[in-house]
Amino acid sequence: MKIPPGLGEALLQSASDAIIATDHEGRITFWNPGAERIFGFTADDAIGQSLDLIIPENLRARHWAGFRHTIETGTSRYGHGDLLSVPGLARDGRRISVEFTIVLLRNEAQEVTGTVAVMRDVTKRFEEMRELKRRLAGAGGRS
Template sequence: MNMKIDFAELVHSMGDAVVISNAKGDIIYWNSAAERIFGFSQSEALGSSLDLIIPERLRHRHNEGYEHSMQTGTTRYGDKLLTVPALHKSGKPLSIAFTVSMIFDANHQATAVAAVIRDDTERFNEQRALKKRIAELEGQSK
């Protein structure tokens, strides 16, 4: 069966956010799931720095790593699921899980990074509450 897939439509309709940023870290693609997860419309996000969704305390470290990846064309996170804090437009903290992929031009120069992102806040909060409860129960048994 030879079926054509409209990849733009697929990415637009995904339940996970797809965010692509250029070599400078400016957002160049933002799907509807990114709007839902982060609260920023596509027009608000496009052209903005990734700092839009990165907590202030983590921006310096993120930007250093991003710059290094762009210069070297490598990332140590290529096949790993990352879980990190993020920010919603309202200022509400989020926990996100995502994978990244480097995008290269014809000369194999890094030109962008694509991330597929899922809101992991509920699972993160449940896990934190369970750990707290376990610690309380262990404290009672001593």
């Protein structure tokens, strides 16, 4: 398959979805305009920082256990197009809901050198679903 010229750069610079790359230690190495829009941090703010920048504190231990396992084994439950839904942390302290897929970056020896995640802010949809469930639960008690 021939990739059209400029396609890669156009995707990476997209402002709709966040594209975030990390090294094998979880330090941010790439942060596109979509990540800036969703999380509120500029590339200058984010690059070189730990992913803790966007992970709520109460979820960090679980995140890092999974991250280390993925880096060490080269496998991820979420690496085959599966969407993972998690809370994220915006610059202003708000918790947001994001869905993402992850791709492992490998060197010539096929060792994992980092990750790339493509993330989408689904906060509005998550809140609408929660409200709908609340309304349905309330309506179930009426005759």
